[in-house]
Amino acid sequence: MCKKESKSLALDPRTFLLLLVFANVITFFQNSIWIELGWICFLGLMMLSFGKYAMSVQWLLSFGFLLLLQYVLLPAAPKAVATILFTLVNYSRRMFPCLMVGTSMIKTISLRQFVLAMRKMHVPQNIIIPISVTIRYFPAIKEETNYIRDAIRLRNIKPVDKLEALLVPLMMSATATAEELSAAAVTRGIENPIKKTSIIELKFRFLDYVCGCVGLLFSIGVFLIK
DSSP states (O other), X not given: OOOXXXXXXXXXXXXXXXXXXXXXXXXXXXXXXXXXXXXXXXXXXXXXXXXXXXXXXXXXXXXXXXXXXXXXXXXXXXXXXXXXHHHHHHHHHHTHHHHHHHXXXXXXXXXXXXXXXXXXXXXXXXXXXXXXXXXXXXXXHXXXXXXXXXXHHHHTOOHHHHHHHHHHHHHHHHHHHHHHHHHHHHHTTTTOOSOOOOSOOOOOOHHHHHHHHHHHHHHHHHHHOO
């Protein structure tokens, strides 16, 4: 997750989690294209309000391309091709709201804010610990992968051997990375049962209430508009 502090936090992490619940409800229960379009546009505007202009445009253009593919290009394509691609395109399009909310959450809040939000929600420590370690794990593996790729370029390894040269050291470092992150979390007192304090103050703001209400209205609309 990004390393922004609470002053630049667009939404409370708990609002993001609530929007993720609404996104799942809308994804699996909506039967109206207008509900889906309205929800996608709202999420795009939400990204714009965070200052993520390029990200918002990319998501909206990608969704528009899938709509064009499903409703214009595939009906005109050969039946065999349309049959194969229709289900893939349809389910990819339906997953867009969940992906957009998740991406917004990752790009706009830090891990410490997410952990603090889980503590405020009284999530048990045995759930917070593995989640926090897992969130740190993937960026660490990505960084390790970049180091290995740089080493491959420096040694001029043949293209045939590049996959082996990447996977073998990556598999060897994966376990060590997990152990190091777990040890780092324990060293910082994450297992300490004493109530934690934080200099970050999380509270719901006007934008949190607006986004929550809009998400609730769309979720209700899913069951009213067929």
